[in-house]
Amino acid sequence: MPTLVLTNLTKRYPTGDLALNEVSLDISEGQVLALIGPSGAGKSTLIRCVNRLVEPTSGAIIFGDLDVTGMGSRTLRRMRRRMGMIFQEYALVERLSVMENVLSGRLGYVGFWSSWFRRFPREDISQAFNLLKRVGLDGMEDKRADALSGGQRQRVGIARALIQNPDLLLVDEPTASLDPKTSRQIMRLLGELCKERGLTAIVNIHDVPLARLFAERVVGLNSGAIVYDGSPQGLTPDVLTQIYGEEDWNATKGDGDRSMTQGDDSDGES
Amino acid sequence: MAARTQLWRRPHIIPNPALRWMFALGVGIYLAATIGTLDINWNRVAEGWPRAQRFFSGFMPPDFYSRGDDILKGLLESLWMTVAATALGILISVPVAIGGARNVSPAPVYLFCRSLMAVSRTFHEVLIAIFFVKLFGFGPFAGVATLTMATVGFYAKLLAEDIESTSAAQSEAILATGAAWLQWLDYAIRPQVRPRAIGLAVYRLDINFRESAIIGIVGAGGVGATLNTAFDRYEFDTAAAILLIIIGIVMAAEYMSGRIRRAVQ
Amino acid sequence: MPVSRDSQGPVWRQRTRAGDLATWFTWLIGVALVAVCLSFISDKTIWEFVWSAPREAADLGSRMIPPDWSYSTQLWRPLWDTFNIATLGTALALGVSVPVAFCAARNTTPSTKLVRPIALFVIAASRSINSLIWALLLVVIVGPGVFAGVLAIAFRSIGFCGKLLYEAIEEIDVSPVEAVTATGASWEQILTYGVVPQIIPAFAGITVFRWDINIRESTILGLVGAGGIGLQLNASINNLDWSRVAVILIAILLTVILSEWLSAKIRDALN
Structure with a gap:
């Protein structure tokens, strides 16, 4: 049964840029989908349309049996609780403590005054402790977010998304500001958590090899349109060329002088 | 290598030479015209030195004691005015600043709050004080009203600008959790603007004290009123004492506020 | 530390009890100070003049309007x-x-x-x-x-x-x-x-x-x-x-x- 159905989703920014052009996509429950494509292909716009941080211009988004596009602000907030989001630059509130950042994932569930006085229900607190332990940040709850390293911050970001008890994870370039080792650790953690909790996830990712390793389905986006939809094994050099443009996908350094003289403007490493 | 040597000159700030000369010419004409209309009476300026000496000899030695009670009363009154006006001003400023931040509030609210700030900033404190004294009578009430209004113009504007420069990513992240608008303000905006909000409050406290010493001259209470009385009675030695005390407090306050602002960063 | 344990598991508070008290106390002092200042100013104010301010403003307005454009x-x-x-x-x-x-x-x-x-x-x-x-x-x-x-x-x-x-x-x-x-x-x-x-x-x-x-x-x-x-x-x-x-x-x-x-x-x- 598909959890998320996008139909002819189009987004045109006020500047006139067409970020998404009639995108249609079905994602079934429990599927981890990697969204790849060059910068500016519309990946971020697509996942921001799903929880309407970006207002789509036209098209429909159906989440479970709810029509996301037509929601009023109250129902929209209730719907956003069910979609956890993880960001590229972590997007933690830097001057809040780790615990407050994690608990901010419960804001959709608690009233204003209990959030103002930081009096969250006991279950939320113990869930926060469990999650912090699960992502490997045991005992860090009172550190300020800006005192953490990149990998630790992203772990907090993951805990914040998961404490919402979401059905769907929207993950925007989770590894773009991390080193290769931390990137793999974070991706592995995300994969495990999705499996443990049976989560559906859309993961925007720059790094094609990582996408190959961790996703069960890959969608390639170029100039706001889907150009590939299939298994990671199907990502042949031809397909990558279709997504990212011309580049010798097998050449490394000194492989003839082609890669030396031609501009290398793609983000996909080989 | 070519045999011809290449010349390089630094590019000018205004690349078009005609425009550049026009600009220089304009500045020249302006200066000539202004200095022509300044009407400096050089004879009078030349007399200035002996006059200044006579003037300052009236100031010497500063007399802290014969009007000591009045000075102390005036200072305390300035202090009450400062604290009350800063607190009231900030209380009003916070909602106005939130309303006047483009990334937080809808356009009509934004325009309303921005014009409120503009109105309270346009006129100099002294002009406002003149009118408030007319409306509310002499004394500290007019002073508090003036300083409160000035605080709103200053604090709300700068706070609104700080809210507008908060990180969009952090705001987005909190919105994505399904937080309500007030919760979003509390979790995404408040932590980001807190250090600057405190810094500005301390800074404004400092400014309000200085201003309270000035608006007293037009009748709005505080140590300025004591100063004005001293001038009116030709008690220049007392006036000198008051000026010295004001300068001392202002310097001390500035030093303290600098330290506090550094501490909260 | 704001984290403690009781029979039902971990408890987290934003601040420790002492920190909480200190915060409330600071606010109390601040509010009291402002209240004292306001009451001093109120003592020094002739309230009849303040209450007559609307009348005064109307009077001033009527003298200002129309402005002397010439x-x-x-x-x-x-x-x-x-x-x-x-x-x-x-x-x-x-x-x-x-x-x-x-x-x-x-x-x-x-x-x-x-x-x-x-x-x-x-x-x-x-x-x-x-x-x-x-x-x-x-x-x-x-x-x-x-x-x-x-x-x-x-x-x-x-x-x-x-x-x-x-x-x-x-x-x-x-x-x-x-x-x-x-x-x-x-x-x-x-x-x-x-x-x-x-x-x-x-x-x-x-x-x-x-x-x-x-x-x-x-x-x-x-x-x-x-x-x-x-x-x-x-x-x-x-x-x-x-x-x-x-x-x-x-x-x-x-x-x-x-x-x-x-x-x-x-x-x-x-x-």
Whole structure:
């Protein structure tokens, strides 16, 4: 049964840029989908349309049996609780403590005054402790977010998304500001958590090899349109060329002088 | 290598030479015209030195004691005015600043709050004080009203600008959790603007004290009123004492506020 | 630590109990202080006058309206003077504050023991005296008129510009300075190639910022005889000629709006 159905989703920014052009996509429950494509292909716009941080211009988004596009602000907030989001630059509130950042994932569930006085229900607190332990940040709850390293911050970001008890994870370039080792650790953690909790996830990712390793389905986006939809094994050099443009996908350094003289403007490493 | 040597000159700030000369010419004409209309009476300026000496000899030695009670009363009154006006001003400023931040509030609210700030900033404190004294009578009430209004113009504007420069990513992240608008303000905006909000409050406290010493001259209470009385009675030695005390407090306050602002960063 | 355990598991609070108490206590003190201040002021206030304020305002309004528009033709000269006081005063202040700022900044001062304290004192002294008080003193010294106004604005602005400028100088990036020093450049060359390019934007910003403030300040210097439109305002208020006061206030309003618009334009162009 598909959890998320996008139909002819189009987004045109006020500047006139067409970020998404009639995108249609079905994602079934429990599927981890990697969204790849060059910068500016519309990946971020697509996942921001799903929880309407970006207002789509036209098209429909159906989440479970709810029509996301037509929601009023109250129902929209209730719907956003069910979609956890993880960001590229972590997007933690830097001057809040780790615990407050994690608990901010419960804001959709608690009233204003209990959030103002930081009096969250006991279950939320113990869930926060469990999650912090699960992502490997045991005992860090009172550190300020800006005192953490990149990998630790992203772990907090993951805990914040998961404490919402979401059905769907929207993950925007989770590894773009991390080193290769931390990137793999974070991706592995995300994969495990999705499996443990049976989560559906859309993961925007720059790094094609990582996408190959961790996703069960890959969608390639170029100039706001889907150009590939299939298994990671199907990502042949031809397909990558279709997504990212011309580049010798097998050449490394000194492989003839082609890669030396031609501009290398793609983000996909080989 | 070519045999011809290449010349390089630094590019000018205004690349078009005609425009550049026009600009220089304009500045020249302006200066000539202004200095022509300044009407400096050089004879009078030349007399200035002996006059200044006579003037300052009236100031010497500063007399802290014969009007000591009045000075102390005036200072305390300035202090009450400062604290009350800063607190009231900030209380009003916070909602106005939130309303006047483009990334937080809808356009009509934004325009309303921005014009409120503009109105309270346009006129100099002294002009406002003149009118408030007319409306509310002499004394500290007019002073508090003036300083409160000035605080709103200053604090709300700068706070609104700080809210507008908060990180969009952090705001987005909190919105994505399904937080309500007030919760979003509390979790995404408040932590980001807190250090600057405190810094500005301390800074404004400092400014309000200085201003309270000035608006007293037009009748709005505080140590300025004591100063004005001293001038009116030709008690220049007392006036000198008051000026010295004001300068001392202002310097001390500035030093303290600098330290506090550094501490909260 | 805000984390504790009880029989049902971990408990987290934003602050410890002592921290909570301290926070509430601070707020209590603050609110009490403000309340005390307000009550002192209330004691000193004649409330009958305050309650009559709406009547007073209506009365004043009826005297101001209609404004004496014919008077506006006599305001061009005072407005021109006001503009000049602000502009020349700012220019003069910049001329003095640039060297003062270089002497006050820890990283460019020729001597930390002698020159820097003197420069800092100049800045502090200039800042602690309001331009109205400067004007009051200068009117006695150089006589009433625009010149006293220009000097008053300049004296006050030296400290303001000098402080912001020397802070900007102290915050510059050291690596370009090191790079220029490494080429064997002299002190003057280090300044012009390593420091000056970095502070030009701050310098321009400070100039526009202070000029904007000075336009506002120069509208009131006339109250103590230091030239500008304040002279006309003072005269009209003393003659209780409120329909003229209204015209003057509108003139000031337009001037301030114009200067704000102009400085916003310049600031945009600078960025």
